[in-house]
Amino acid sequence: MIGNARMSQKYPTSSSRKRSPLSSGKYSAIGLLAYCRPGFEAECAQELQNIASLQFVYGYSKIEKGSGVVFWRCSQGNALDVYKEIEVSRCIFARQVFCALHDLEIEDPTDRVSPVVEALRAGGAFGFLHIETPLEDEAGSLQKLAKKLTAPMSAALRNAGILSKAKSEELPQLHLVCLSGQHIIAGLAIYPNSSALPLGIPRLRFRNEAPSRSALKIEEAFLTMLTPAEREFVLKRGQRGVDLGAAPGGWTWYMVTQGVKMTAVDHGALQQELLEDPAVTYVSDDGYVYKPQKKVDWVVCDIVDKPKRTMERMADWLCYDWTTYALFNLKLPMKTRMDEVEACLQRLQERLLGADIESEVRVKQLYHDREEVTVLALTGHFLTAFQKH
Structure with a gap:
């Protein structure tokens, strides 16, 4: 007799879990940003498009092979509607996904704070700030930049009322992703839609008694x-x-x-x-x-x-x-x-x-x-x- 095999949906929807606490009226989204294993950008991009298509939202992906980063830009529909239906632990190739709000080109490298604050001023508030880069540059310059920006950016966002005074789990998390010294993508994350792990990567310690990695x-x-x-x-x-x-x-x-x-x-x-x-x-x-x-x-x-x-x-x-x-x-x-x-x-x-x-x-x-x-x-x-x- 043929029965029903209850398979986990490859791209889960809100019918199987509690709906994300977001209001599309407060946050204006332009797309999705995802991290994956370098070399698997095409598969990750296809996965994002498949998820979006289920919500009748369409767009295109911008990828640089080997970067481990996929920027899916929405061209028809609301990207926030797509993000609400994502649970990153159920994605196959994306290890981290969040909703892209602004794609910022920084004209003045001596002031990266003001453009970010101005872009976010008209939107909703955030409960915590992450400044990160998924890219591995040999000199580590982007990691140094992310660390250097954290204190002044946090202070400016709090003064503008964009970032809460104390860390809040009730509000979305703000991610500022440094793709270069002049290119920053601002996005929001809530859990379990996004991973709570930095860059979506667990930090595990190898034990010497283990036979292999x-x-x-x-x-x-x-x-x-x-x-x-x-x-x-x-x-x-x-x-x-x-x-x-x-x-x-x-x-x-x-x-x-x-x-x-x-x-x-x-x-x-x-x-x-x-x-x-x-x-x-x-x-x-x-x-x-x-x-x-x-x-x-x-x-x-x-x-x-x-x-x-x-x-x-x-x-x-x-x-x-x-x-x-x-x-x-x-x-x-x-x-x-x-x-x-x-x-x-x-x-x-x-x-x-x-x-x-x-x-x-x-x-x-x-x-x-x-x-x-x-x-x-x-x-x-x-x-x-x-x-x-």
């Missing part, structure tokens, strides 16, 4: 793809999991630190400390061939292979009821990366529908990902516990 990837996935309450529900001490393609053991190591008893599957060598850990069972086998003797709570997989092959095997684990949750990476081709992601997700949805399995699937290109995206598939009691619709 891939441990940061799985740590980021659990921290950013789940809320604290969701994470507490799905990741518990005493659970059992399987790591396919485990060597040298970064993902296995992380899961063990969370109290999960792991079976590490790989023909390659596992870190010696993990081999000696009583919470780890090592199996020398092909990750795409291995089958568990009984159902587990988690399967995780970071195998370097064609994305469709990985997706099919993860669908096997979910559809054959070998696992409740799955976390895995899809390695993307150099071209048609967005098409590949959409094709894989469509195939997973078909498999889950055919197996009459309700699920929530989330996809994100993490900061610690490279030419890949991370997929989180949730089934079982998670859906009823968190009332996903």
